[in-house]
Amino acid sequence: MKRSTITTVLLVVVLGGLVASTGYAFNLMTSYKDKYESQSKTNDRLVEENKKIADISKKNAEELEKQKKSIEELEKKNKELTAAETTTGQNVQGVQSQVNQDVAQQPITDYQSEEDKQFIEQKSAENKERIAQEEAKANEPQYAVFEGNAYRFAINNGITTDELLSLNGLSDITQLVSNQSYRIK
Incomplete structure (x- = not known):
């Protein structure tokens, strides 16, 4: 053969080899490009999902913080109400005691008629009886029906959950049964 041939x-x-190699390289590059684009879309989708999850977590944390603050405020109000009830109860007892002393020390004078003396003694006896009944009633145990949330049940009845358990001889709030009466005072 000739040299030119x-x-x-x-x-x-x-x-021909170059064309074949170039074709193979082109096909290989196209395949890698498709894989890259697919992976890129998947990564973008995962980033968006992670952002949504982070937003939900942030909202849940904020809601939890609000609930904690609400509970703290309710506990503070409960303590204030309990203190006010104690003070009010002590004041009522003090006033009743003072009234009893005043009535007992008030002399029935000679210038009052017999009818006035009887009226005063009757009213004094009625007042003493009424005060005794009110004191007895204040010391009587009170009951309420439990409906599922021990903390809310205690707060609504002006006591703490520890006081609720103590009044009813229980050691744990899980021992409370719905629709059953429990002592609250």
Whole structure:
């Protein structure tokens, strides 16, 4: 064969190999590009989902913080009400005691008629009886029906959960049964 023919054949073979290699490389690049784009879309979707999860977590944390503050405020109000009830109860007892002393010390004078004396003694006896009944009633146990939330039940009845358990001889709030009466005072 002639040298130019050999050169041409070699040139055709080399060019054919280059074209084939280029085609293979192009197909390989296209495949990698498709995989990259698919992975990129998946990554973008995961980033968006992570942002949504972070937003939900943030909202849940904020709601939990609000609930904690609300509970703290309710406990503070409960303590204030309990203190006010104690003070009010002591004041009522003090006033009742003072009235009893005043009535007992008030002399029935001679210038009052017998009818006035009887009226005063009757009213004094009625007042003493009424005061005794009110004191007895104040010391009577009171009951309420429990409906599921021990903390709310205790707060609504002006006591703490520890006081509720103590009044009823219980050691844990899980021992409370719905629709059952429990002592609250």
